[in-house]
Amino acid sequence: MLSGPSGVGKSTVVAHMRKAHPEVWLSVSATTRKPRPGEQDGVQYFFVDDEEFDKLIANGELLEWAEFAGNRYGTPRQAVLDRLEAGEPVLLEIDLQGARQVRETMPEAQLVFLAPPSWDELVRRLTGRGTESPEVIERRLAVAKVELAAESEFDVTLVNTSVEDVARELLALLR
Ligand SMILES: Nc1ncnc2c1ncn2[C@@H]1O[C@H](COP(=O)(O)OP(=O)(O)OP(=O)(O)O)[C@@H](O)[C@H]1O
Numbered sequence: 001m002l003s004g005p006s007g008v009g010k011s012t013v014v015a016h017m018r019k020a021h022p023e024v025w026l027s028v029s030a031t032t033r034k035p036r037p038g039e040q041d042g043v044q045y046f047f048v049d050d051e052e053f054d055k056l057i058a059n060g061e062l063l064e065w066a067e068f069a070g071n072r073y074g075t076p077r078q079a080v081l082d083r084l085e086a087g088e089p090v091l092l093e094i095d096l097q098g099a100r101q102v103r104e105t106m107p108e109a110q111l112v113f114l115a116p117p118s119w120d121e122l123v124r125r126l127t128g129r130g131t132e133s134p135e136v137i138e139r140r141l142a143v144a145k146v147e148l149a150a151e152s153e154f155d156v157t158l159v160n161t162s163v164e165d166v167a168r169e170l171l172a173l174l175r
């Protein structure tokens with residue numbers, strides 16, 4: 001399970017790793033967030049409205065879910081269980097609240113925290129991505145402070161200085 005503050009580079013590292021190792025399975029979450037330019041339904045996320053998300057919760061279809069900076073995100077349960085049953089490694093990219101829930105329900109899961117080289121670099125990356133308004137960036141940075149303070153709850157910390165290095169380290173942890 002990979003967590004870390006918004007903008008630290010989780011998706012970038014995972015995409016880099018999966019480009020070289022497409023066999024690594026990544027759970028596709030459901031979210032009420034609107035797609036960013038270039039994001040496709042069923043690829044980065046299953047984009048759903050509030051009503052659909054309510055149904056996923058009510059039907060017990062989510063392994064975990066959380067509200068993050070104004071939107072809801074959740075991990076579809078069945079796809080994860082299918083992979084685990086087949087003995088395949090499972091990679092979740094989720095926030096701190098979700099990681100805490102999975103730790104409770106699946107204590108054997110390995111929790112990896114992706115940390116930025118510095119606070120200023122995190123701000124630079126989140127701002128430089130150019131996908132969020134200044135208000136949303138402020139909101140995400142406020143959450144980032146809470147997430148950074150929880151680093152000790154994780155089994156391993158990787159510092160995202162080099163995408164290549166972290167992708168290699170993450171792959172080694174999955175294997
Ligand atoms: N090691 C790195 N050095 C410099 N820039 C990086 C590095 N890793 C990622 N980035 C850049 O930082 C920005 C944020 O990366 P990314 O979207 O992968 O973050 P994230 O952790 O998945 O964020 P979120 O939780 O908001 O989805 C992107 O513009 C990406 O290109």
Ligand SMILES: Nc1nc2c(ncn2[C@@H]2O[C@H](COP(=O)(O)O)[C@@H](O)[C@H]2O)c(=O)[nH]1
Binds near residue numbers: 006010029064096099
């Ligand atoms: N608890 C969960 N958190 C999730 C899930 N999918 C993604 N996320 C986390 O949400 C934030 C914001 O993501 P963004 O794509 O809007 O930038 C980030 O920390 C993700 O890791 C999930 O299924 N459950």
